[in-house]
Amino acid sequence: MRHTISVLVENKFGVLSRVAGLFSGRGYNIESLSVGETIDPNISIMTIVTTGDDWVIEQINKQLNKLIDVIKVVDLTELHHVEREMVLIKVAPKQENKAEVLSIAEIFRGRIVDSSPNTYTIEITGDEKKIEAFVELMKPMGIKEFVRTGKVAIAREILKKK
Amino acid sequence: MGIPKKVSGKISGAEIIIECLKREGVKHIFGYPGGVILNIFDLLYDDKDLKLILTRHEQGAVHAADAYARSTGKPGVVLVTSGPGATNTVTGIATASMDSVPLVVFTGQVPTMLIGNDAFQEADIVGITRSCTKYNILAKDVNQLARQIREAFYIAASGRPGPVLIDLPKDVTSGKAEFVWPEKIDIRSYSPTYEGSKWMIEKAAHEIAKAKKPVIIAGGGCIISEASAELKELAELTDTPVTMTLMGLGAFPGTHSLSLGMLGMHGTYYANKSVQESDLLIAIGMRFDDRVTGKIEGFAPHAKIVHIDIDPTSIRKNVRVDIPIVGDVKRVLKVLNKFLKGEVKEQWGEVRKAWLKQIAAWKNERPLTYTYSPDVIKPQYVVEKIYEITKGDAIITTEVGQNQMWAAQFYKYDKPKRLLTSGGLGTMGYGFPAAIGAQLAHPDKLVIDIAGDGSIQMNIQELATAVIYKLPVKVAILNNRYLGMVRQWQELFYQERYSHVYLETETTPDFVELAHAYGAVGLRATKPSEVEPVIREAIKIKKPVFIDFVCDWKEKVYPMVPAGATLDSMLFEEKEKKAEKKLKAVK
Numbered sequence: 010m011r012h013t014i015s016v017l018v019e020n021k022f023g024v025l026s027r028v029a030g031l032f033s034g035r036g037y038n039i040e041s042l043s044v045g046e047t048i049d050p051n052i053s054i055m056t057i058v059t060t061g062d063d064w065v066i067e068q069i070n071k072q073l074n075k076l077i078d079v080i081k082v083v084d085l086t087e088l089h090h091v092e093r094e095m096v097l098i099k100v101a102p103k104q105e106n107k108a109e110v111l112s113i114a115e116i117f118r119g120r121i122v123d124s125s126p127n128t129y130t131i132e133i134t135g136d137e138k139k140i141e142a143f144v145e146l147m148k149p150m151g152i153k154e155f156v157r158t159g160k161v162a163i164a165r166e167i168l169k170k171k
Numbered sequence: 172m173g174i175p176k177k178v179s180g181k182i183s184g185a186e187i188i189i190e191c192l193k194r195e196g197v198k199h200i201f202g203y204p205g206g207v208i209l210n211i212f213d214l215l216y217d218d219k220d221l222k223l224i225l226t227r228h229e230q231g232a233v234h235a236a237d238a239y240a241r242s243t244g245k246p247g248v249v250l251v252t253s254g255p256g257a258t259n260t261v262t263g264i265a266t267a268s269m270d271s272v273p274l275v276v277f278t279g280q281v282p283t284m285l286i287g288n289d290a291f292q293e294a295d296i297v298g299i300t301r302s303c304t305k306y307n308i309l310a311k312d313v314n315q316l317a318r319q320i321r322e323a324f325y326i327a328a329s330g331r332p333g334p335v336l337i338d339l340p341k342d343v344t345s346g347k348a349e350f351v352w353p354e355k356i357d358i359r360s361y362s363p364t365y366e367g368s369k370w371m372i373e374k375a376a377h378e379i380a381k382a383k384k385p386v387i388i389a390g391g392g393c394i395i396s397e398a399s400a401e402l403k404e405l406a407e408l409t410d411t412p413v414t415m416t417l418m419g420l421g422a423f424p425g426t427h428s429l430s431l432g433m434l435g436m437h438g439t440y441y442a443n444k445s446v447q448e449s450d451l452l453i454a455i456g457m458r459f460d461d462r463v464t465g466k467i468e469g470f471a472p473h474a475k476i477v478h479i480d481i482d483p484t485s486i487r488k489n490v491r492v493d494i495p496i497v498g499d500v501k502r503v504l505k506v507l508n509k510f511l512k513g514e515v516k517e518q519w520g521e522v523r524k525a526w527l528k529q530i531a532a533w534k535n536e537r538p539l540t541y542t543y544s545p546d547v548i549k550p551q552y553v554v555e556k557i558y559e560i561t562k563g564d565a566i567i568t569t570e571v572g573q574n575q576m577w578a579a580q581f582y583k584y585d586k587p588k589r590l591l592t593s594g595g596l597g598t599m600g601y602g603f604p605a606a607i608g609a610q611l612a613h614p615d616k617l618v619i620d621i622a623g624d625g626s627i628q629m630n631i632q633e634l635a636t637a638v639i640y641k642l643p644v645k646v647a648i649l650n651n652r653y654l655g656m657v658r659q660w661q662e663l664f665y666q667e668r669y670s671h672v673y674l675e676t677e678t679t680p681d682f683v684e685l686a687h688a689y690g691a692v693g694l695r696a697t698k699p700s701e702v703e704p705v706i707r708e709a710i711k712i713k714k715p716v717f718i719d720f721v722c723d724w725k726e727k728v729y730p731m732v733p734a735g736a737t738l739d740s741m742l743f744e745e746k747e748k749k750a751e752k753k754l755k756a757v758k
Contacts, residue, residue, distance in 0.1 A: 026298070026301065030301050067487060077326060080359060
């Protein structure tokens with residue numbers, strides 16, 4: 010099963026490679042990983058999306074906790090939480106499709122962040138399903154370039170267990 | 172050590188390191204000098220309190236520090252230079268990491284401004300050792316150095332111990348700063364769990380009281396935690412037999428009537444049989460290594476499992492666990508014994524008698540044995556004689572392979588920290604430098620490395636170290652002219668295709684002459700009748716001694732659970748003999 014794990018770490022150099030090395034060294038999957046500073050510049054937060062059965066996920070949680078620079082590990086999958094990721098997508102639609110691109114972007118609450126005579130660059134934020142749906146619709150329009158952040162996630166304030 | 176004198180004014184990074192080592196109570200450092208670490212070596216030139224043991228190879232330095240730590244419980248300290256000096260420590264560090272040995276390894280590094288430039292003798296040792304250290308850091312700021320060293324010692328020795336590496340760029344050891352010794356250590360991201368959950372311990376106590384066929388499996392954690400007394404109390408209180416992993420040997424007296432000896436691939440018949448038949452395993456300070464469990468799916472099929480370990484990742488990593496208890500073995504056992512004293516012994520008195528009777532029958536059926544020969548030296552006979560002559564009171568180190576297994580099977584360890592062996596990583600070349608480290612820590616003890624003719628050659632250069640520092644270690648080479656354990660596998664599982672395991676004749680090298688060349692003493696035994704006199708003679712000599720026991724090359728380690736088989740599918744010596752007879756009959 011797929012899990013989204015939030016890892017609070019010391020903001021020191023080498024920590025990312027410790028975490029990444031743990032996953033590669035022990036043969037765990039990483040689907041996506043995003044890192045950023047928190048409000049406290051001494052602490053970073055990583056959001057890791059990984060897959061594995063219960064045994065593997067339990068080990069991943071424990072192994073992450075065992076790393077000296079890891080402060081806290083939360084498996085958000087067990088909690089109600091909000092997940093978001095962002096893509097920047099550059100499409101080069103044919104003349105007759107331009108209007109459609111713009112209207113689809115609007116439906117998905119995307120923003121045009123750059124345009125040229127032949128291309129639009131659209132920023133879109135949302136959960137995975139929304140992004141996937143949007144990308145599917147853009148494919149026939151001619152995707153030129155495509156970048157995607159990893160997932161970031163946060164627990165809902167009322168931390169009721171699922 | 173006394174109260175450390177106050178340090179005032181700015182001092183160099185190298186001076187800070189020396190000051191920290193003294194405050195940590197370090198007496199011996201194992202190391203090897205080189206370009207970028209000279210700032211520290213220069214201070215050691217006329218330091219009266221810190222003694223550096225110059226080995227002949229950095230790997231030897233780490234193994235020696237490792238055994239120093241294993242035999243004393245205090246962190247071993249290593250000091251080497253950058254690049255090759257640092258990379259040569261990797262096998263030693265990985266060995267210590269697998270066996271939870273506290274080490275603090277200082278490596279030199281090129282000056283900060285040159286890092287990443289492929290400078291002379293530059294290696295990214297922090298990157299290289301990331302997965303085989305408990306923690307490692309590149310010290311970048313001389314102002315942080317004292318705190319980082321203090322933390323390194325704390326991390327190495329606390330929780331589940333392990334090696335910590337500090338990489339020291341040359342400009343950091345020459346840079347100056349005020350010496351600030353942190354009185355307290357507070358690492359917010361690191362707090363090992365020592366106290367086990369009372370609720371879980373109570374549950375475990377009930378299970379133990381109820382069990383009909385319980386078995387305790389004691390691992391290296393019992394030794395690290397110094398929990399032998401508590402372990403013995405638990406076993407005697409509940410009439411529970413105790414088997415030990417290789418790392419656990421000595422945690423419980425090997426001569427005790429409740430001892431089953433070692434379990435696993437080369438464990439005793441009765442230990443493996445008991446585990447397989449057991450209805451409750453009490454696993455203490457061990458991690459269910461594949462050499463212990465055999466085929467996981469068929470491991471202890473009828474048993475509930477209580478697992479006590481300080482490292483949560485060890486629990487439910489390899490086997491299912493019914494009652495997990497994360498905590499320090501000694502503290503958990505104390506609480507557990509208390510609960511058990513509250514239980515009524517009548518609950519188990521009768522049923523245990525039946526279980527112990529069954530185990531006694533298994534012991535009787537297939538004791539740990541070998542076939543003595545009056546013509547050729549059996550390696551087991553050598554180990555047995557060493558045990559008899561030393562009355563079990565020596566510190567034994569081993570190399571890896573058949574020598575290690577015979578040393579585990581035929582020497583009975585009644586006390587902890589008497590067997591120093593590379594269990595997890597299985598590092599050939601460990602035993603000899605380890606003997607040196609142990610001898611240094613215990614000058615009055617007899618230290619014997621039980622070696623093979625293959626393994627001993629992996630760190631044989633340390634003969635110089637033993638001779639120069641007058642460390643009278645004894646090396647019993649069970650010389651069978653083969654990489655015996657590999658040869659055994661090839662004989663049993665690769666149709667006797669002895670691919671690259673023959674080390675040529677007994678005089679390549681001539682170990683006796685080799686010992687002489689280094690200024691040590693070399694002795695040789697070629698007949699069983701010579702074994703005992705030669706051991707006695709070696710012990711009398713107050714110098715390092717190599718004893719070359721020219722052994723039967725065909726001897727194999729039995730019992731043996733083939734890799735991937737369950738613990739109860741063991742191979743035995745006599746079975747093979749029968750097969751030979753059958754073969755002859757067919758011919």
